[in-house]
Structure formats: structure tokens, C-alpha cells
Amino acid sequence: MLTRRQTFPLFAGAAAALALPSAARAQDSATEFRIGWQKGGTFALAKTSGAIEARLAPRGITVTWAEFTSGPPLLEALGAHAIDFGSTGDVPPLFAHAAGGDLVYVAATPGSLDGSAILVKQDSPIQSLADLKGKRVAFKRGSSSHNFILAALRSADLTLADITPLDLGPPDAAPAFANNQIDAWVIWDPYYAIAAQDPETRVLTTTEGIVDSWGFLQANGAYARDNPTIVAEVIDELKKVGAAAQSDLDATAETISASTGVPVPITRITLGRKGADLGAIQSLDEEVIAYQQALADTFFAEKIIPRQLTISDIVWYPPAL
CATH class of the missing domain: 3.40.190.10 (Periplasmic binding protein-like II)
Known part of the structure; x- marks a missing residue:
């Protein structure tokens, strides 16, 4: 079983990342940013507060949101260019990549131990x-x-x-x-x-004592390559929203509940799970990549996914802001 690790800075390990687009290509010309989200967490807070809309407004970018009940359909939409950005657990990306979807890992979030x-x-x-x-x-x-x-x-x-x-x-x-x-x-x-x-x-x-988990922020590959600064700004804003929310979980539960419809007491329970941290958004360092690679290898060995994956080939890091 892979064990919990400490959280690293958001852009740590960028030197080991895939090469970023050249300045000539990275024009960040998109006029829309389409987000896929599931109930709860930092995405719900960002949606309610309009933080991402405010962050991207100076660029003239319109932000839209699409809700999904689980990760697989979210990533199907991401790989098909129906959305540009989203977050899921650790397993859905394996199926999406094995199916040839055009998506990349752009950040990681350590999951709670018992969620x-x-x-x-x-x-x-x-x-x-x-x-x-x-x-x-x-x-x-x-x-x-x-x-x-x-x-x-x-x-x-x-x-x-x-x-x-x-x-x-x-x-x-x-x-x-x-x-x-x-x-x-x-x-x-x-x-x-x-x-x-x-x-x-x-x-x-x-899950405690049985399996660790990571969540991943992912982007459509073409969108991330062509709009690196936009993706970087959104990740940075989500980290800020999460860190602020973590400092007052009672108020955060109220806000998330109003957005998701999940009762406040239930939301407070989820926020209080062991190891839960809304602001813990980080780069995919070597340890996180090794975790996801081991998971991919297991699913391939069990013949659950049809082909072997090399996780390091589909990791992308935003440029420093």
C-alpha cells in the first residue's frame, strides 16, 4: 500500500515536467474556460464565490460550469473537448487515458484517509x-x-x-x-x-489502512498546451480559495451546502475527514507520479484497462506566474 506523503509546493519539481509550449505558440487566446465539477470541495466554493470568473475577467474569458455525478463521464467530456478542466479521483484518468482521451494531469490533491x-x-x-x-x-x-x-x-x-x-x-x-x-x-x-x-x-x-488516494486536476491536452497561463491562473486561484476555506470549516460547510444542496451537517462531516485539506493542491512530484503509475500497472495487470500507461508522459505543469 502506498502511504500518505507530505504536501509539496504547487509548482515544485517543474524541472522534471514535460516541456512547456514555446512562447510563440503559447498565446493564451481562448475566450472561454469550461469547468467540469462534482458536488462539494474547492470547486463548489470557487463556483459560489465567482473567484475563477473574477480571476479571468481581465482576459475577457467567459467561465461556464457543468456538473457531473462521477469522474468517468467528466473525463469523457474532457477528452472529447466538451469541457476544458476538471477534477476527479485517481482511477478515472486511467480509463480516460487508456481510451486515448486527450487530457493531461496538471495538479494533484491528497485525498482524505477515510473519505x-x-x-x-x-x-x-x-x-x-x-x-x-x-x-x-x-x-x-x-x-x-x-x-x-x-x-x-x-x-x-x-x-x-x-x-x-x-x-x-x-x-x-x-x-x-x-x-x-x-x-x-x-x-x-x-x-x-x-x-x-x-x-x-x-x-x-x-479506506483508512487499506488504500491511499489522490485526486487530480486535469485539463484537455490541447487547451492546456495552447493556454498555459490561463490554466496556471485557475490552479493558483483554486489553491487560494481552498486555503481560505480551510481556515474556517464551519463557515465553509455553510457555503458548500448552499451550492450543492447537501445538508450542512453532512458537509461538515466530509470536511472533517482525516487528512482532508481544501487548500492542498500541488504539482505532481516523483512520488505522486509513482503512486499513479503503480495504480495504472495494477489495473493493466488485472486486465481492467486495455493498455499499459506511462504516467510521466501525460503530466503537464503550468508555468510559474
């Missing part, structure tokens, strides 16, 4: 990970929960072949879990925090 869980019903006979054998387990294929269930099963000397895996995103998995159509649900916040409030729900295990 995902495997949920079962309170009266379920499932008492340990070993008890998942032969059971119907729902998770979104290509999401961070895919990595979590693989690691969790491995810790119990099981594989995906030992369960009945069901590819369900949160909108479908939540009612299936509530109606006892599945035996276990592998899910991330805020859906995890919401479901866990039901007295009929029991947490079998969280």
Missing part, C-alpha cells in the same frame, strides 16, 4: 471483508471506488471474481442499497456521509 467506505445494512450477515465473497457489491467502474474494492478484496485474499460486481453510479446505487437490491455499496463522500446517517446502514470499513 470512502464499504457500506452494508445494519442487519447484514457481512461482518468482515471476507464475508463479501459471493455477494452483490456495487461500485462505479472506473471511479476511485473501483481501486478501493480491489484493495479491500485483496486484503482478504479475494478478487473481483469472488463477488458479483455491479457497475452503479451514486444515483442508481443509492436506491438499490436502500431497497436491499445489493449487499454492499462502495462509495465516496458526500454520498458516503449521507448514507451513513441512516440507522439501518453500517460501515464495514473505510
